[in-house]
Amino acid sequence: MQAAMTPANTLTMDSQTLQITQHKLNGINFREWFQSVTLVIKGKGKFNCLTGIVPTPLEESVEYQLWEVENSIPMAWLINSMEPKIGRTYLFYKTAKEVWDAVQELYSDLKNTAQCFEIKVVIRTTKQSGLSVTEYYNNLVELLQEMDLFYDPKWECSSDSQKYNRMFEKS
Known part of the structure; x- marks a missing residue:
């Protein structure tokens, strides 16, 4: 027999899906984390949120609420794929692109x-x-x-x- 869906059950199910990878950014594993997160977010069709291809609409516009939902999902995925000590740093950024860019700037050594x-x-x-x-x-x-x-x-x-x-x- 299945349990009835309640708001509490929905939150539990949703929070389980916020963990997108086993690779948690810990400060020294950026390349593995980056590759893993990129694959998953591309696979979920949300990579445009990280690249900024989709511009942020004006807050007063009707599109803003929809954009905010679309932006919040990859932000949560990114932050939840980091060690808590690192993720807290990015909690107050406004967009997934800001988080993505800041993390790359701080941890990426691809040009090193x-x-x-x-x-x-x-x-x-x-x-x-x-x-x-x-x-x-x-x-x-x-x-x-x-x-x-x-x-x-x-x-x-x-x-x-x-x-x-x-x-x-x-x-």
């Missing part, structure tokens, strides 16, 4: 060339040692995927992109 160099060194010095072939392969793939986060070129010509990718894979 020293970290990029560090990953390249780890890739070059990684050995199979006592690992199985599968474990060794997975370690290398994870490092290479991490390197891919540092490069987001916008190619004008697709053939140049293909040439570069072949050259990069050889290195």
Whole structure:
């Protein structure tokens, strides 16, 4: 027999859906958190709220209430995907885009060339040692995927992109 839906039951069900990923931002796992959150929010069709593609309507307009609901959902997802100590910092931001941009600015090191160099060194010095072939392969793939986060070129010509990718894979 199913329990009748009451406001309390609805709140419990809704609050369970606010946790979108197991990766909670803790200050040192930004890349994993970013990738995980991006996948889920894109999958839920709310990524436009993070990019600011949908402009904020005037507060006096009829559209504002609908926009506010649409904006609040990804804000809650973002904040609930952070350690409480970090999430509290973003509770009073007005838009999901503000939260998204502030978190990226503070925690993202995607343009950090020293970290990029560090990953390249780890890739070059990684050995199979006592690992199985599968474990060794997975370690290398994870490092290479991490390197891919540092490069987001916008190619004008697709053939140049293909040439570069072949050259990069050889290195």
